[in-house]
Amino acid sequence: MATNLQQGKSRSPQSEHSEGGRGQLLMTEDVLLSVRNLSTHFFSREGVLRAVDGVSFDVKKGEILGIAGESGCGKSVMAQSILRIVPSHGRIVDGEILLQHDSGVVDLAQLDGRGDLIRSIRGAVVSMVFQEPMTSFSMAYTIGNQIIEVIRLHQEVDEKEARIRAIDILRRVGMPKPEENIDAYPFALSGGMRQRAMIAMALSCHPSLLIADEPTTAVDVTIQAQILELMKSLQHEMHMALVVITHDMAVISELCDRVMIMYLGKDVENAPARELFSNPKHPYTIGLLHSVPQLGGGKSQKIEAITGMVPSPYNRPTGCPFHPRCPEFMPGVCDKSEPPQVIVGPNHSVRCHLYI
Numbered sequence: 164m165a166t167n168l169q170q171g172k173s174r175s176p177q178s179e180h181s182e183g184g185r186g187q188l189l190m191t192e193d194v195l196l197s198v199r200n201l202s203t204h205f206f207s208r209e210g211v212l213r214a215v216d217g218v219s220f221d222v223k224k225g226e227i228l229g230i231a232g233e234s235g236c237g238k239s240v241m242a243q244s245i246l247r248i249v250p251s252h253g254r255i256v257d258g259e260i261l262l263q264h265d266s267g268v269v270d271l272a273q274l275d276g277r278g279d280l281i282r283s284i285r286g287a288v289v290s291m292v293f294q295e296p297m298t299s300f301s302m303a304y305t306i307g308n309q310i311i312e313v314i315r316l317h318q319e320v321d322e323k324e325a326r327i328r329a330i331d332i333l334r335r336v337g338m339p340k341p342e343e344n345i346d347a348y349p350f351a352l353s354g355g356m357r358q359r360a361m362i363a364m365a366l367s368c369h370p371s372l373l374i375a376d377e378p379t380t381a382v383d384v385t386i387q388a389q390i391l392e393l394m395k396s397l398q399h400e401m402h403m404a405l406v407v408i409t410h411d412m413a414v415i416s417e418l419c420d421r422v423m424i425m426y427l428g429k430d431v432e433n434a435p436a437r438e439l440f441s442n443p444k445h446p447y448t449i450g451l452l453h454s455v456p457q458l459g460g461g462k463s464q465k466i467e468a469i470t471g472m473v474p475s476p477y478n479r480p481t482g483c484p485f486h487p488r489c490p491e492f493m494p495g496v497c498d499k500s501e502p503p504q505v506i507v508g509p510n511h512s513v514r515c516h517l518y519i
């Protein structure tokens with residue numbers, strides 16, 4: 164059971180969710196997940212890599228949040244941090260990941276990553292689908308065996324009932340002939356069907372939050388549209404919150420209520436989707452929006468609105484990390500200090516010296 168941190172219960176120092184001397188953790192009722200000032204770093208011989216570097220955002224119950232940004236900006240490490248599956252040479256070094264759980268709030272950042280509490284949350288309360296279904300499924304077992312195992316791990320049902328539920332969820336994700344395909348091995352299914360099976364497995368315990376990390380990058384455009392449509396309708400039907408991670412702004416505009424833009428581990432802009440598309444503030448966001456492929460133009464006709472490449476994370480620029488690529492670069496300002504988060508409109512924040 165989650166310790167109710169909202170009530171500020173006292174805990175022994177050995178408790179897996181000791182607060183480390185901080186105050187009470189408070190969240191409003193409508194917020195499901197509140198990530199606050201989160202930093203996750205990797206430590207190696209080359210130095211410290213600040214994959215996630217002081218990021219804050221909320222996900223409301225039933226909301227769809229998009230996290231966008233070029234490759235290497237920290238989107239996946241953010242997701243891994245929430246689920247506490249960051250590889251062992253990486254570590255959450257600061258911040259809070261508050262989850263509304265049972266009748267209280269639990270700070271996932273403080274949990275033992277291998278403890279019972281996070282294992283009871285992972286898959287059942289917060290679930291994840293990955294870009295590549297092969298990373299979710301073992302090749303040695305049928306998809307049915309694997310979905311049934313997840314169901315039985317979190318719910319007290321017998322094998323027969325779990326199988327009925329697995330068939331039901333496969334049907335809901337649009338798997339043809341679910342009574343037969345439940346016994347298929349992952350490699351026997353097409354890419355699109357494997358993707359659906361992975362979504363079925365992630366949804367099998369009715370999580371409150373599904374995190375989808377580039378869920379459609381590995382499939383072709385037609386299947387991509389079907390999968391997105393499916394996730395949206397299931398999200399609505401199951402009253403689930405959804406975090407969609409993508410580098411594709413078109414996916415964001417189709418699906419999301421809110422958007423957070425990341426650059427080199429920073430949350431550079433955060434706004435309601437409609438506001439972000441009509442009134443983008445950060446030069447990086449503006450660049451990303453101009454990089455949307457032209458209609459009918461195919462991949463090759465992408466407009467290159469942002470010059471240069473994401474710098475090496477071991478060699479972070481001083482000041483604002485975007486300044487070497489920024490068309491609005493102000494020498495002596497942007498390369499000197501990191502811009503703080505400023506509020507520029509209702510629920511709209513940005514980290515950029517232009518707005519200070």
Ligand SMILES: Nc1ncnc2c1ncn2[C@@H]1O[C@H](COP(=O)(O)OP(=O)(O)O)[C@@H](O)[C@H]1O
Pocket residue numbers: 205212214232233234235236237238239240241250253476
């Ligand atoms: N397991 C890892 N070990 C070391 N560095 C990693 C690891 N995973 C990601 N990184 C680094 O962390 C940064 C953020 O990566 P990632 O979250 O995967 O980016 P995105 O998902 O936005 O493409 C990158 O610089 C990446 O090289």
Ligand SMILES: [Mg+2]
Pocket residue numbers: 238239240376377
């Ligand atoms: Mg990624």
